[in-house]
Amino acid sequence: MSSSLAKTLAESARSFDSTGSEVDYEPAALRIARPSAKPASGVPVLAGPARLGCRELFKSYQKGSVGIPVLQGVHFDVSDGEFVAIIGASGSGKSTLLHLLGTLDKPDAGEVLFDGNRIDNLPATSRDLLRNRHFGMIFQAYHLLPELTAFENVLAPAYIYESTLGYWAKRKQYRQRAMELLELVGLADRAKHKPSELSGGEMQRTAIARALMLKPEVLLADEPTGNLDRSTGDQVMKTLCELNEKQNLTIIMVTHDPLIAGQADRTVQIAEGRIVG
Ligand SMILES: Nc1ncnc2c1ncn2[C@@H]1O[C@H](COP(=O)(O)OP(=O)(O)O)[C@@H](O)[C@H]1O
Ligand SMILES: [Mg+2]
Numbered sequence: 620m621s622s623s624l625a626k627t628l629a630e631s632a633r634s635f636d637s638t639g640s641e642v643d644y645e646p647a648a649l650r651i652a653r654p655s656a657k658p659a660s661g662v663p664v665l666a667g668p669a670r671l672g673c674r675e676l677f678k679s680y681q682k683g684s685v686g687i688p689v690l691q692g693v694h695f696d697v698s699d700g701e702f703v704a705i706i707g708a709s710g711s712g713k714s715t716l717l718h719l720l721g722t723l724d725k726p727d728a729g730e731v732l733f734d735g736n737r738i739d740n741l742p743a744t745s746r747d748l749l750r751n752r753h754f755g756m757i758f759q760a761y762h763l764l765p766e767l768t769a770f771e772n773v774l775a776p777a778y779i780y781e782s783t784l785g786y787w788a789k790r791k792q793y794r795q796r797a798m799e800l801l802e803l804v805g806l807a808d809r810a811k812h813k814p815s816e817l818s819g820g821e822m823q824r825t826a827i828a829r830a831l832m833l834k835p836e837v838l839l840a841d842e843p844t845g846n847l848d849r850s851t852g853d854q855v856m857k858t859l860c861e862l863n864e865k866q867n868l869t870i871i872m873v874t875h876d877p878l879i880a881g882q883a884d885r886t887v888q889i890a891e892g893r894i895v896g
Pocket of ligand 2: 713714715759841
């Protein structure tokens with residue numbers, strides 16, 4: 620098992636070994652530094668071992684007595700530090716695929732692998748920890764907490780990550796990072812606004828800042844520029860490209876916009892439930 624995934628599972632006070640038995644682990648220290656940066660731009664990046672991938676994923680939804688087949692054997696890998704765009708028509712299953720990769724939903728068949736370890740079948744608490752520690756997620760529908768301000772929404776992953784005492788001890792550092800992220804997405808002047816007091820584009824940018832709060836290793840972004848005008852969208856893409864290039868952030872981004880997809884290292888096209896290009 621890779622060290623990063625092992626660490627996450629080790630942080631679970633009551634987790635499970637590969638046989639399904641419960642085992643006790645010790646909590647680990649806060650990971651705040653990022654791993655090594657990518658080579659300078661212009662240097663070709665060799666496809667390394669897969670960071671996140673899936674094997675023969677199948678997923679259907681049931682609506683009354685009608686089954687809606689969405690994914691029908693999706694199989695692909697994303698290398699460490701790669702920026703991949705998933706492109707496809709509306710309703711082709713892009714969001715469904717991203718939710719499965721992020722372990723928010725379970726496939727009917729097939730496997731999701733992180734650093735070579737199967738993660739789709741982990742217990743719910745371990746999947747929650749995995750997402751909190753390693754993944755940043757930007758949802759198409761934002762999923763901001765309505766009772767929290769933009770600033771508090773960005774801070775939320777840190778509240779979840781830490782114990783009450785741990786958060787209290789590092790609150791200055793976290794609050795500073797949350798403010799820097801709001802500045803990065805151009806929302807410093809909306810920090811005290813609740814989601815109901817933000818526009819769609821502002822909610823989207825708050826969700827982007829929140830996804831970056833704990834310096835994730837993998838960013839799963841569902842139409843992150845979908846509600847932004849071209850110039851704000853370009854700014855967001857510039858930020859994502861910089862994080863990818865300078866901090867080796869692995870990005871899987873869903874979009875229906877070929878211009879946005881063209882900024883990724885690689886485009887994966889989905890149609891009729893399968894990868895077609
Ligand atoms: N919870 C659900 N129940 C039933 N059908 C769903 C559900 N979620 C998505 N679908 C259907 O599955 C298909 C794929 O949806 P989705 O993954 O959101 O597509 P995309 O993100 O590519 O637009 C669509 O036809 C959609 O109507
Ligand atoms: Mg979608």
